[in-house]
Amino acid sequence: MDAAELLALDAEHVWHPYGPMPSTIDSLLVREASGVRLTLDDGRELVDGMSSWWAAIHGYRNPVLDAALAEQAGRMSHVMFGGLTHEPAIRLAKTLVDLAPEGLRHVFLCDSGSVSVEVAVKMCLQYWQSVGRKEKRRLMTWRGGYHGDTFTPMSVCDPEGGMHSLWRGILPDQLFLPRPPGGFADEPDQDYLDLLATEIGRHAGELAAIIVEPVVQGAGGMRFHPPAYLRALREITEANGVLLIFDEIATGFGRTGRMFAAEHAGVTPDVLCLGKALTGGYLTMAAALCTPEIADGISRGELPVLAHGPTFMANPLSSAVANASLGILAEGGWKSDVPRIEAALKAGLEPARELPSVADVRVLGAIGVIELDHPVDMAVATEVLTGNGVWLRPFRNLIYTMPPYISEAEDLVAITSAMVSAAQKA
Known part of the structure; x- marks a missing residue:
């Protein structure tokens, strides 16, 4: 044609x-x-x-990524990940753990960035259910954010300025803070730091997690904010028994000048979402990384497994090309x-x-x-x-x-x- x-x-x-x-x-x-x-x-x-x-x-x-894809296709294009495993996925998980902020030890490989946010939220909700705190079921974020187009991610996108305002009244009702003020190089605003502490403390009893895009708010407005707010979130959430999710789907793998934007603040979230550049743009793949505390809590629950299992989870082709892409990044x-x-x-x-x-x-x-x-x-x-x-x-x-x-x-x-x-x- x-x-x-x-x-x-x-x-x-x-x-x-x-x-x-x-x-x-x-x-x-x-x-x-x-x-x-x-x-x-x-x-x-x-x-x-x-x-x-x-x-x-x-x-x-890219010749390195092309070769990795062709070599893996000659061995195995796909195999289910339930009850089976394979070298490309194992290598990928180990590399991500080595690259990620210290303390994130477990990797759930999934299909897309939006799904990784779904998985991250499910991890947090299931953790609190498993440890007997079923009332902790809401999420908090700040306005101006974007986390994906499936239903849970839409519920924590900007409720006014985003495209998801259409779904108001249908999506879960989450809690929103004002947009973080200032630019990347600015000093943090003390009034805003006080607001974070007050609001998180006020809602701690019902909050499962806070989710934010660290340093750069992407599709919600391409805004940059001071890394000090991330340090404050880490301190306040730990003090109040609230989990912290960083969505680095857009910022991960060097885009902000650090391997992960969280490194600008020197903090580790409880859950980290990755995607987009993970495979160098060749195939769809994402990941949700978590701490041993999250995994252990879920494993002690009434349902001792993470209730999620995408058909193409850890696809060998995607895993192989992701390994090749991370190999290029490792060259520096x-x-x-x-x-x-x-x-x-x-x-x-x-x-x-x-x-x-x-x-x-x-x-x-x-x-x-x-x-x-x-x-x-x-x-x-x-x-x-x-x-x-x-x-x-x-x-x-x-x-x-x-x-x-x-x-x-x-x-x-x-x-x-x-x-x-x-x-x-x-």
Whole structure:
């Protein structure tokens, strides 16, 4: 089929994320991808500044990841994980334990980031049930967050500004704190620290866990906050008998300049959620890591097993390519690549500060954000960006980038120039 036929079928049958059915906007037809470039069916090349929703940190057609995938496919593509196990999953779990903040010893491998949040919450709820505290069943978070599109994660996404306000009255009723004030490099606000202590203490009897995205709130608004708030959360939750979940699906594996954003604060949560870049963007996989205390508590309960078991849990192909991706990270190149990208984003986005419609420009690690004072005109923004040879996916009032770590200087210039141009016109 030619491109026109494919796109017609796409419009008729394929329901794209966050889009209507039938679609009102034609998608761009990608023929292939290599390095940091997407090649469209019409021959145009676009620099991918999104890392395919923040996952393809090593770019496309990486020879190490390609080889790992092919080798594993020649041995075993899938086997159920109930009652069986295999080397790629065992190796992956051990590597994640070694990389993660100290104290996280047990790994539940699942299908997607949203599912890892479901698993993390289930771990916490089942822990309290198992130790005889069934009244501890609510969650707390701060506004401006995003944790996924399945029901439990939706219940702890921003209840007003997020896309999930549609489900108010249907989702579980959770507790929300104000957005954390300040930027990454700012001193923490003492009034906010006092508020954390007061509210967590007030609700400790009913709280199973607090869940937050450490340092960077992703799809809820691309906001950065001081790591001191994470240290405060750890101290307050421990003092009040409340569990702490860090959602590092977007921030894990080097994106903020540390392997995990929790390292900026030097604290360990009770449960850690990982995904996206885990397999270098090749296959879907996520993980929920927990402390021995959580696992032991569940094991002593009336139901002494974690009541969750995805069909494709610990898929060997995903496990093998995740091991290869983590192997590339272990070589350490990202430790210089991310600061290099950060410097290029700061320099390239600086001109946007002078634009009258720009409310803020912020950069942390390999994350660059232009915040407008109005919603982005998606049609105009996409035309400007692709016209400049760049693929980005703005949302709400944000034009942002999370480029692959292999992006070269000229790629970053193209990305930032396109972002500034889009901010002028969109």
